[in-house]
Amino acid sequence: MSAAVSASVVSIKVTPQQGQDEGSGIILDTKGHILTNNHVVAGAQNNTVTVTLTDGRIFSATIVGTDTTTDLAVIVLKNPPSDLSPAALGDSSAVVVGDPVMAVGNPLGLANTATTGIVSALDRPVSASEGGSSTTVVTNAIQIDAAINPGNSGGPLFDAQGRVIGITSSIATLSQTSSQSGSIGLGFAIPVNLAKNIASQLISTGSAKHAFLGVSLQDGTATADGVTRQGAVIEQVSSGSPASNAGLQVKDVVVAIDGKAVAGAESLTGYVRAMSAGQQATLTVVRGGKALDVTVTLAVQAETAASSSGSSQSGGSSNPNGSTQQGGQGLFNPFGFFGQG
Template identity: 40%
Template sequence: MPAGPRPTGPRLLLPGAALAVAGLLVSGCTSGSSSSSTVSNASASPTGSAVPGSNGGVQLQEDYQRVIGNVLPSVVQITTPSGLGSGIVYDTKGNIVTNAHVVGAAQTFAVSLANSTKTLDATLVASYPDSDLAVIRLTNPPSGLRPAAFGDSAKVDVGQITLAMGSPLGLSSSVTQGIVSAIGRTVTEPRSPQSPGVTIGNMVQTSAAINPGNSGGALVNLNSQVIGINTLGAVDQEANGSAAPGIGFAIPASTVTSIADQLIKQGKVTNSGRAALGITARTYFNSSFQPAGAVVVSTTAGGPAATAGLQPGDVIIKLGDTQINTLNALTTALASLQPESKVGVTFVRDGQSRTADVTLGTLGS
């Protein structure tokens, strides 16, 4: 099992899946294809917030236009055989960061820059579905590429103004506005042709509209900095699956830059920043065929669980103070923890309950 974060909040829905959560579903943001970490409350101190007086609205409008002029040239449209999404120019070498569910299984892509009607060829550098991130590279990068500036995730705070940029429904270079609605969200994507059903921690929740095609695009502050990659938007199950206004999620900039740097330099991820037990597991069902824990299928030699004495066949029933009755519950509990932290793991072996202190490792490639 990928022993990384699982949701404490709403589960996410990519196209083709259908999971109900408190009347809301969450939709993947590609078009045409069917740990919550603590975040500092330090302010990003964006310039241009509307101020009392007759020119406050004009000043804010000018700030919006300035940010759009600064960042929109860094946002691209990505077309694959199964649909389209968005991406962000990462460097002058032609590397573009996007969502793994945008690229899917494709190896080649057509990329449209914001300032050109001509498409450019690109190929896959590497993909890391466990964090729903990928990097593609333009085959012949043009001169004048404008890489985006990424912000400090520790300075993202609730209430800050945000702009979401991308290609919703194929409408390239579109911009919507909102605020940071919450930080530190942990959400999960169900399995689909584009996603293996991963969970992403520390997500930024925004009220800026995020629609199919926005995936991989930029969530931007008023300092013209990317604070996240637009990834998912909510839909309202009680309204026949229509969009739920004002509920979208973006992968935080700190995760984006860490994963992208590793994919570009190494072609793989060796340090995801996510806690792991170092096991593969599955849901355990009791004699009444009810889920009753997560049974260890195998352990990584020298890994956290093996070092603490866990063995294949052990049934994990508690992580810290959290009861575990499914594999999903186990990875949900891991979402709130950090690598190198110590946690008590309660498990059943040969009918006897035992507890081991495990120092968590890091989920890698």
């Protein structure tokens, strides 16, 4: 399968003020649009990067748009060739634990590297801080055991039919220093359904809008009908927000969204960020020892320099803007790049 899909995968080189960084990307269309991670292109000078196709041809590309909230970006080739091979995008909602997967990318500058494994878990809340910024990316990711390393960032995760089901973006590492990190069999990919939504917005407008709930959260537990479950405890409700309009209250504990268990603040944030403004969600809330369902209509997050589109903060002080931190554990880090400087 590697030979059949490799033509849709590219290597990306970025020249920041010092050194050189590398990552990966996937071809979206014949116009030369390429999807990658925001942290791959964040250091680009003059919004320009260098793209190498699988056959060795080299092109310049410009940044079309970036989204720090989801760590996604779209670039476009200058004067794209007529024989580009766009990737086939799959449906991440159809993925199940145990599915075989293949990651293809540019780890440590080794182009066209393919590694295989299985889907280890779904909706795994992953919090990762982008290097050099205060932005925290929270995603309910696809967890895989296929080996991925620095340079795989932005590359595709394929299913057994050669369809892209995720964008490899981060790894768990035992090291607190990303330059010393490597695969320990715990890799994470942004689900392709989220990536498709963000990419289409970036191509259309150069930016992406995000749904938000309008609460600050903490991790916690709640007991209803004699059963104790993990959940996200509401610490603050913003006036006029979707949460306020739906009647959510401080100290409510959200234990599920649309029937999916909420393990904590990051989990709820990841679910909300994967949804669209105007979309309705049913929150299962424990209030006063009783469980009830609350229907919420999500709205567009008002973007500010300090805000993001999720709904929570865990393990620390509350944040009404809705960004999520992991409580300082530092386990999940975005990939480093293969710095040659």
